[in-house]
Amino acid sequence: MPREAAQEGQAARETGGPAPRVLVVDDQRAMAEMVTDGLADHGFDARFALTAEEATLAIDERNYDVLVTDLRIPGTDGLELLALSRAKSPASPVIVMTAFSAVDTAIESIRRGAYHYVTKPFRVEELALFIRRALEESALRHEARALRKALRSTLDNVIGDSAAMREVFDLIRRVADSSAPVLLLGETGTGKSLLARAIHVESARSAAPFVTVNCSAIPENLLESELFGHVRGAFTGATDARLGLFAEANGGTLFLDEIGEMSLPLQAKLLHVLEVGRVRPVGSDKDRKVDVRIVAATNRHLRSSVAAGLFREDLLYRLDVIAVDVPPLRRRKEDIPRLAAHFLAAAQSRHPKATLRRLSRDVMDALLAYAWPGNVRELEHVIERITLLCPGEQAALADLPKNLTSPAGAANPARAADMAFGDEVLPIREIQRRYASWALQKLGGAKMATCEALGIDSKTLAKWLKEPEG
Structure with missing residues (x-):
């Protein structure tokens, strides 16, 4: 089993928090104790192992933040221990200690994933600096991975x-x-x-x-x-x-x-x-x-x-x-049921005293029939509103805003003409202006969407909206 070189509490006090855990592997006890004592003085929770068996048991029993290993230890070599450490904890850096005559092997360890190597004799201050740099780079890589995972969750959600x-x-x-x-x-x-x-x-x-x-x-x-x-x-x-x-x-x-x-x-x-x-x-x-x-x-x-x-x-x-x-929501109406369920769950978590638990089939049919000029944001606000105001567990048509259930909500052109023109017989130019104004208002002021709905370009829309001269 590995020997403890310092009390964890002392290391934690020096770093102001949990001390990074370092396992030092060297078959020379004096060298192992010197390195672990020195690292403890620099704020690490350092322990040592003298053999490959002790090192393997230590790695299996405890997660170390950094492994510092000699290239030549009884029962194995540093490259095998490097492979074992990286298999168990790929994010934990490994630093190799070696004699000057074995630099070629140390370079090979870098190719296999070691963070750095130091040649004996070395100062513990130098080793501590490499360990801190390795931990900082490992933390940055971890943060980048976490952010990428967050995006995948964001995009998936x-x-x-x-x-x-x-x-x-x-x-x-x-x-x-x-x-x-x-x-x-x-x-x-x-x-x-x-x-x-x-x-x-x-x-x-x-x-x-x-x-x-x-x-x-x-x-x-x-x-x-x-x-x-x-x-x-x-x-x-x-x-x-x-x-x-x-x-x-x-x-x-x-x-x-x-x-x-x-x-x-x-x-x-x-x-x-x-x-x-x-x-x-x-x-x-x-x-x-x-x-x-x-x-x-x-x-x-x-x-x-x-x-x-x-x-x-x-x-x-x-x-x-x-x-x-x-795409606007009216072009992806098959997404409305899932969006509504998502917004309902979110609103329920924000308002735990709300009684609403589900939407009726009539309500869902109305949501699917509506043109949604405000798109997903408007749907979210509608669900928030009925969550707060619905008195029962199931929302009914009466709980929806009136614009969702009125005939105009279905964007019926004949109904729009009745509302805009009444019984008047008007010049075609005035009909174009009123109808374009109604369509623009219905689609939340979105000119691009209005052009698309009317089948005209932006210049034609501007011409239709212009007040007749004289």
């Missing part, structure tokens, strides 16, 4: 069995690990921000920051400073310097939500940053190099915005390297 969503998931998995810009296209409420985060966590940048900015939520005069930073005194109120979101996201991903709302002057500055990879804080005369992957999202039809002079064509080319079309 994005509910969507429909063919349209499976296509989206497949595309995201294929492009996530590159550094190419991604442009998420889709109506409000379709889940673009969740997919943007999934792209980041799946990528090689997952251990670095994921930073989000909503380009429509920040006033134009502040958005430049928010993105690129500013120096102290750059403008009124700039009492302190600010790095900016590009610098905060360095090495990671910057998610530019609602990119279609960005002003043309700021679009030009963003394009410059994307081209040269450097940002200049407001009020500064110095650039800062940044390495940032851009994921952008919009509910606008950007090519129509380019045609209207509202979006730079060269910036669109920069952003539209990989476009992901996120």
